[in-house]
Amino acid sequence: MKIKHAIVFLALAALLAAPLLAQSFYTSKAVTADEKALAAEKRPNLTSPQVEDPKLVVPGLPEKVKWYTSKPGVWGSARAKVGGTYHAYLAEFPMTFRTLGPEGNGSSRGLFLSTPSLVEVNNETKEFVPSMATDWAFAADGKTVYYKLNEKAQWSDGKPVTSDDYVFMLKFMRDKNIQDEWYNDYFTTQITDLKAYGKYCISVTWNSVSAPQDLLLNTAVNPRPAHFYPDGVPADFAESYNWKAEPTAGPYALADYVKDESLTFKKVKNWWGHVYDYNKYRFNVDTIEYKVITGGNDIVRNYFDNGELEQFFQIIPAEWAKGNDAEKYKQGYIDRQWAYYVPLTGLSGIVFNTKDPLFADVNVRKGMYYAINMKKMIDTALRGEYALYHNIGIAHVFAGINFDDDSIRKPAFDPAAAGTLFDKAGYSVIGSDGIRQNAQGQKLSFELIYSSPNHTERISVLKEEAKKAGVDLQMKLMQKGLFGAVLEKKYQAVWLGMSTSLTPDYFEYFHSSYAKDPQTNNFFGYANPEMDKLVEAFRAGGTLAEKAAIDKKIQQLVDKEALVVPNYYVPFVRGASWKWLRYPKWLDTQFDGNFFEPLDGGYGSYIGYMWIDGAIKTEVQQAMKDKKYYEPRIYKDETYKAK
Amino acid sequence: MTKRQREPWFRLDPLTRKRVDRFKSIRRGYWSLLLVVGLIVFALLGEIFINSRALLVVYQGRVTLPTYGRVHLGTEFGLDYKYETNYRDLKKKLAETGEGFVLLAPVPWNAFEQDFKEGTYPPYAPSLSSRHFLGTDAIGRDILARLVYGFRIAILFAILYVGITYFIGAAIGGLMGYWGGIFDLVFQRIIEVWEQVPFLYVVMIIQAIFRPDFGIFLFIFIFFGWSGRTWTVRAMTYRERERDYVLAAKSMGAGTWRIISVHIIPNILVVIVTILPFSISGAISSLTALDYLGFGLRPPTPSWGELISQGLNAYKEAPWILASVVTAMSLILVMITFIGEGLRDAFDPKKYTVYK
Numbered sequence: 001m002k003i004k005h006a007i008v009f010l011a012l013a014a015l016l017a018a019p020l021l022a023q024s025f026y027t028s029k030a031v032t033a034d035e036k037a038l039a040a041e042k043r044p045n046l047t048s049p050q051v052e053d054p055k056l057v058v059p060g061l062p063e064k065v066k067w068y069t070s071k072p073g074v075w076g077s078a079r080a081k082v083g084g085t086y087h088a089y090l091a092e093f094p095m096t097f098r099t100l101g102p103e104g105n106g107s108s109r110g111l112f113l114s115t116p117s118l119v120e121v122n123n124e125t126k127e128f129v130p131s132m133a134t135d136w137a138f139a140a141d142g143k144t145v146y147y148k149l150n151e152k153a154q155w156s157d158g159k160p161v162t163s164d165d166y167v168f169m170l171k172f173m174r175d176k177n178i179q180d181e182w183y184n185d186y187f188t189t190q191i192t193d194l195k196a197y198g199k200y201c202i203s204v205t206w207n208s209v210s211a212p213q214d215l216l217l218n219t220a221v222n223p224r225p226a227h228f229y230p231d232g233v234p235a236d237f238a239e240s241y242n243w244k245a246e247p248t249a250g251p252y253a254l255a256d257y258v259k260d261e262s263l264t265f266k267k268v269k270n271w272w273g274h275v276y277d278y279n280k281y282r283f284n285v286d287t288i289e290y291k292v293i294t295g296g297n298d299i300v301r302n303y304f305d306n307g308e309l310e311q312f313f314q315i316i317p318a319e320w321a322k323g324n325d326a327e328k329y330k331q332g333y334i335d336r337q338w339a340y341y342v343p344l345t346g347l348s349g350i351v352f353n354t355k356d357p358l359f360a361d362v363n364v365r366k367g368m369y370y371a372i373n374m375k376k377m378i379d380t381a382l383r384g385e386y387a388l389y390h391n392i393g394i395a396h397v398f399a400g401i402n403f404d405d406d407s408i409r410k411p412a413f414d415p416a417a418a419g420t421l422f423d424k425a426g427y428s429v430i431g432s433d434g435i436r437q438n439a440q441g442q443k444l445s446f447e448l449i450y451s452s453p454n455h456t457e458r459i460s461v462l463k464e465e466a467k468k469a470g471v472d473l474q475m476k477l478m479q480k481g482l483f484g485a486v487l488e489k490k491y492q493a494v495w496l497g498m499s500t501s502l503t504p505d506y507f508e509y510f511h512s513s514y515a516k517d518p519q520t521n522n523f524f525g526y527a528n529p530e531m532d533k534l535v536e537a538f539r540a541g542g543t544l545a546e547k548a549a550i551d552k553k554i555q556q557l558v559d560k561e562a563l564v565v566p567n568y569y570v571p572f573v574r575g576a577s578w579k580w581l582r583y584p585k586w587l588d589t590q591f592d593g594n595f596f597e598p599l600d601g602g603y604g605s606y607i608g609y610m611w612i613d614g615a616i617k618t619e620v621q622q623a624m625k626d627k628k629y630y631e632p633r634i635y636k637d638e639t640y641k642a643k
Numbered sequence: 644m645t646k647r648q649r650e651p652w653f654r655l656d657p658l659t660r661k662r663v664d665r666f667k668s669i670r671r672g673y674w675s676l677l678l679v680v681g682l683i684v685f686a687l688l689g690e691i692f693i694n695s696r697a698l699l700v701v702y703q704g705r706v707t708l709p710t711y712g713r714v715h716l717g718t719e720f721g722l723d724y725k726y727e728t729n730y731r732d733l734k735k736k737l738a739e740t741g742e743g744f745v746l747l748a749p750v751p752w753n754a755f756e757q758d759f760k761e762g763t764y765p766p767y768a769p770s771l772s773s774r775h776f777l778g779t780d781a782i783g784r785d786i787l788a789r790l791v792y793g794f795r796i797a798i799l800f801a802i803l804y805v806g807i808t809y810f811i812g813a814a815i816g817g818l819m820g821y822w823g824g825i826f827d828l829v830f831q832r833i834i835e836v837w838e839q840v841p842f843l844y845v846v847m848i849i850q851a852i853f854r855p856d857f858g859i860f861l862f863i864f865i866f867f868g869w870s871g872r873t874w875t876v877r878a879m880t881y882r883e884r885e886r887d888y889v890l891a892a893k894s895m896g897a898g899t900w901r902i903i904s905v906h907i908i909p910n911i912l913v914v915i916v917t918i919l920p921f922s923i924s925g926a927i928s929s930l931t932a933l934d935y936l937g938f939g940l941r942p943p944t945p946s947w948g949e950l951i952s953q954g955l956n957a958y959k960e961a962p963w964i965l966a967s968v969v970t971a972m973s974l975i976l977v978m979i980t981f982i983g984e985g986l987r988d989a990f991d992p993k994k995y996t997v998y999k
Contacts, residue, residue: 318781321960380757380782383764415726432713434727453937457782460943461757468726475942479851 025332026628030615034582037079041585043639046124048072048278049400053135058148060197065137065146072122072129076281076609077584084612085287086581086598087310089300093260093292097245100180101238110600111265111290114250116273118147118204118220120604124589126398126502128216129278129604132161132223132249136216142209144193145219149200152272155225156253163196166204168226170194177233191221211544213399217502223249249273251283251608252599263290265599279603284611288598304576310612311596313575317383323576332630333620338574339587339595340641342395346500347509349374349389349566350448355515355525356492358446365562367421371469372565373413377461382568387642389566392558395591396551398502401544405552408559410566418469427470436470445472450495451482459495488518489525495567496523503547506554507535524563531557571642579630580617583610587637662913665989672985675978682975686795693788695753697730702743710748750774752785754792754945759783766961778963780953786967789945794971796940797947800861801926807865809915809922812872817903819873820880827877837870843929847938856941864926875918879911913990920983924976931972947972 048070056067095103099113118133128136133147153161172178173187193205204219225247234240245254251273255266265288273279291308293300297319304312305328314320314336328334350372352359359365378386390410396403411417419436422428427436427444436444450459456477463473478485485491498521512527514520534557538550558564573593577583588595589606597607623630667673690710691698700707702720709715709730717724720733721742734745751774752758758779759765765783769776777786819827849855849863883889884907892902933939934948942949947968954965 318956325959376757376759380759380765415724419725430714430716430725434714434716456942460755461782463943464755464757468724470726477937477942481852 025631026623027630028616028619028623030613030619031579031630034079034613034616038582038585041077041079043586044075045073046075046122046589048122048125048127048129050128056135056148058146058197058201061146061201063140065139067135067137067148069130069135070128072276072278074280075278075589075606078281079582079584080281080284080609080611081582081613082284082286082611084285084580084614084617085289086285086612087308088288088290088598089293089303089309090263090290091292091294094263096238096242097254098238098241099246100183101178104180108263108290108600111252111263112245112248112254113222114248114252114599115222115224115246116250116603117222118149119216120220120602121217121502122589122604123592123594123606125400126591127400128213128220130276131220131273131603133220138212138215139203141205143207143215144203144205145215146197146201146203149202150272150275151200152275153249154272155227155247155249156268157247159225159227159247161223161249162199163202164199165223165226166194166202166221167196168229169221169224172224172229172233175233177235177237179238191219194221208541210541211547213544214503217398250599250603252288255287261292264288265290273603281609281611283598283608285598307578310581311575311577313573313596315570315572315574317385320385320574321383329576330629330632332632333579333624334576335579335581335633335635336574336576337583337587337596338572338634338636339593340572340638341588341593342591342640342642343569343571343593344395344500344502344591345389345393345569346498346504347392347564348497348569349495349564351486351494351496351523351564352562353489353491353493353523353525354563355489356446358444358492361425362561363421363425364427364444367418367425367469368471368565369411369562370414370418370421371466371471372462373465374410374462374565374567375413376465377458378568380461381458385572386568387571389569391555391566392564393500393504393551393555394569396500396502396504397591399544401548403503403548403551405555408555410559413465415469418471422470430470434467434470435472443472444470445474446492447474447476448493448495449476449478449482449485449491451478453477453479455495486523487520489523494523503544504551505535505538506551507539510554510558511535526561526563528557528561571640577610578617579620579633580613581610582613582616583635585635585637586639587635590640662989666985669985669988671981672983672989675981675985679975679978679982682794683798686791686798689791689795690748692748693750693752693785693791694748695730695751695756697734697745697747697751699746700730700733700743701745702737704743750776750785750787752788754784754788755943757783758785766957766964768961769963777967778961780950780964781957781961784943786950786964789950790947790967790971793945793947793950794975796857796944797927797930798923800857800864800930801923803861804864804868804926805919805922808869808872809919811865811869813876813908813915815869816873816876817880817907818899820877821884821899821903821907823881830873834870834873837867840867842867843933846933847936850933850938860940864929875914876911879914880907883907883910917983917987917990920979920986924979924983927976927979 050068050070053067053069090108092107094106094108096106097112098104099109116131118131119128119136120131122129130150132150132153134150135148137146139146149161149163155161170187170191173183176184190207191204192207195203197203204221206215206218210218228246247253251268251271252265253268254263256264267283267286271283293303300309301312303309305326314323323329323336329336350368352365354360374388378384378388391404391406391408393404394406422436422444426438429437429439431437431443448459456475459475463475466473482494486494486496508514508521510522510524510526510531512529512532514522515525515527531554534550534554538547538554573588573596575596583595592606594601594605594607595609597605598610599608601607685692690696694710696709698708698710700709700720707715714727716726717728720728722728722733730745730747731751734747737743737745758767758773758775760767765779766781767773767775767779767783769778775785775787777790779785780789815830819830845867846863850860855863880903889902889906892906930939931946931948931951934946935952936948939948940946950964950968954961954968958965
């Protein structure tokens with residue numbers, strides 16, 4: 001009898017205690033409501049193919065044209081709420097509010113250059129979307145594009161944007177008083193002409209005949225507010241306009257600033273841009289406040305942890321790993337977002353100087369494909385998180401055409417295969433230290449220069465693994481002067497990454513005319529008539545499809561000649577945000593990577609779709625006071641993860 | 644016939660004998676000296692205790708001692724690759740096939756290789772089973788190995804640096820003190836100018852541009868560091884040269900070098916010996932500081948400064964990195980300080996010198 005009682009008692013106790021023992025997370029109304037709505041969301045149609053617009057008629061044009069437009073749909077999330085203040089940071093206060101002229105090339109100029117372009121490039125498909133212009137048309141001369149301006153466009157001070165502002169812009173850019181030769185040159189030799197046809201139509205002329213999509217990309221200029229320069233550009237433009245922010249046609253205008261401390265931008269009332277569907281549920285916050293925070297990433301992290309910043313990047317594997325154990329993340333007050341995308345990447349990896357006696361032999365270079373263990377480096381030093389790169393380009397997609405040969409693959413680490421190639425090159429003797437030598441006693445040893453101390457660990461792994469193939473990799477950190485040495489072609493191998501453009505032009509890298517001279521981008525010292533024919537053909541022009549085919553051939557030739565051992569590219573953007581900063585479920589678009597940005601990045605980019613949920617903010621702040629913990633959340637989107 | 648007592652090959656001066664006994668009686672200093680010397684010897688013989696190479700391999704009846712010597716390719720032991728044998732894997736294989744056996748070093752890791760376990764990422768915590776007794780760093784290199792080999796490099800650097808600079812400094816300082824006059828005047832000015840050169844900054848600049856190796860790095864240190872050693876010797880030489888024994892040696896026809904090296908230096912050696920340990924710990928600290936900043940020896944050379952830098956970066960997720968190097972560094976520097984204090988007390992002139 002007694003045992004039975006005991007068993008029943010224990011069972012009852014377990015039943016009662018179970019809810020206490022089981023992990024119970026706090027939930028609050030607004031959070032739950034939004035999470036439910038998020039689960040039901042579906043990725044929208046983000047395409048925007050070009051379509052004809054037969055209804056549009058613009059009188060007064062010198063020729064008959066066909067108008068085109070595109071009809072992008074709603075890109076944002078219907079869950080979005082308007083309002084709130086977004087706190088961000090700047091590493092330094094700008095030297096000027098001008099966006100050109102002396103000191104006009106600072107890191108925060110994008111905040112002041114927020115007037116949209118005539119058309120924008122959609123970062124999902126690289127098609128075009130209407131922006132300051134609603135329609136575009138191609139002239140018969142193959143160099144000029146007509147643009148029908150959006151009549152609703154307004155500057156932040158209420159004045160309308162008209163063709164006068166574009167004509168003024170050309171005058172402005174050509175004026176010597178802006179003290180910026182780059183713009184003087186560009187808007188004389190590249191953009192050669194800009195004409196107005198009435199109040200809401202202009203034409204922009206490029207310097208050479210190009211494929212239509214290329215023309216659109218190059219002629220989609222931005223206007224300048226003519227009324228802000230009533231007397232033209234004064235001789236003392238640099239000084240008198242140093243702290244005057246131009247009115248913008250974009251969503252946020254400078255409202256206030258404290259010199260060397262902060263910049264405050266406020267949402268333009270009834271911004272005209274919302275007339276487009278793709279700008280719906282976008283630019284939701286009322287105020288963006290940029291605080292100057294110096295001292296590096298660790299200091300910024302502290303501000304973020306204290307709730308003084310809304311969001312914090314955690315792309316580097318070590319940063320992301322820190323978040324796994326940090327208090328406020330485990331308590332669910334800070335959510336994390338991780339979106340895979342295809343980043344526009346150019347040349348990146350170990351570049352060989354073919355003028356160096358060791359690397360003049362293609363067998364040595366090919367052997368390096370097998371002797372450099374990039375995969376193990378990514379696994380040990382980068383937690384396996386970065387993506388192995390196989391080519392000299394990725395994400396070069398434009399107007400729906402792919403310029404990269406994505407089928408190129410580099411072989412896996414294989415000391416035996418490397419050995420066969422090194423034997424062919426004459427390095428067949430394995431010395432007493434395990435390093436290969438040739439008959440003259442020269443070792444298979446080279447110096448790899450690199451410029452970032454962050455990369456020391458990564459390259460150390462490569463050095464150790466290369467020993468297995470009999471290669472001695474010497475590491476040399478050159479924090480200053482690396483690029484100088486490369487341009488002078490005074491190096492053997494360099495760890496390097498170069499920026500790229502949408503439709504890569506490889507002339508500067510591989511044409512033989514640049515092979516001997518210093519100060520050219522042909523770091524390889526490479527000269528090959530077959531390559532010359534290809535890069536010259538690309539520059540000669542043609543349709544986008546033809547150019548894409550040439551680029552692919554160039555990439556294949558570079559692969560065959562083993563000029564580069566590609567390293568990695570970063571296939572995602574990720575970070576942490578306070579729980580009241582919400583994002584669409586799909587987070588980002590295919591070629592973007594900018595979804596954390598509230599303002600700076602271009603309007604075809606996926607910036608500004610986040611919002612601050614005031615109700616959630618109140619609930620989370622109360623939960624922090626009451627020490628109630630939410631379930632930690634990581635929002636991950638793997639739609640564009642490389643297979 | 645009396646048996647001729649064998650002359651001891653090395654007889655200590657009774658004064659020195661007293662000092663040595665006094666030093667031995669300062670337990671703290673004496674034991675520190677024994678321990679530090681022991682650690683230096685241990686570090687010099689590091690390859691026997693901490694090494695990825697096996698101590699002994701018996702394969703198909705053939706005995707190989709791979710520790711010191713050339714690289715033994717895997718093909719020599721029946722493996723199918725032509726690079727250095729992985730003796731840990733060989734041990735497992737031979738245990739299965741029975742073709743021989745492998746005796747590994749107590750810590751079977753070297754300071755450069757990356758240990759990577761599929762599925763988890765470094766840094767790995769200390770573990771007896773993997774024989775990473777102090778864990779690994781951010782790319783899987785054994786901490787104990789990097790600590791000991793880093794210590795070896797640092798102490799060799801410090802001893803060479805201090806030894807050579809004191810040698811040069813004593814020679815020049817002795818000459819300055821003995822000759823005096825124009826020589827002293829000129830050299831004083833030279834040294835004053837030389838000392839104004841901001842030592843660490845110059846080393847950093849030269850490092851950033853040229854990235855030299857151990858030998859050239861040592862040379863730069865010596866080139867800019869010898870001038871500070873001259874002052875003490877110069878001052879002491881000035882005092883000693885007025886002594887009777889110097890006069891006596893001069894009157895017997897002894898030349899400058901003989902007087903300085905045979906008569907004066909031994910008498911002022913005491914002073915030099917007492918500051919030696921502090922100079923050594925200073926040199927170790929300087930090298931560690933430069934390595935921490937990234938201006939020291941070329942990576943991936945093991946060094947304490949580099950370990951501190953890594954340890955600070957990862958102190959939350961891998962506290963063993965910082966804990967190991969800070970403990971080791973504190974212990975070594977404290978022991979060297981004890982030795983210095985012991986020497987200073989032992990050679991206290993108040994006990995043994997008589998002023999006339």
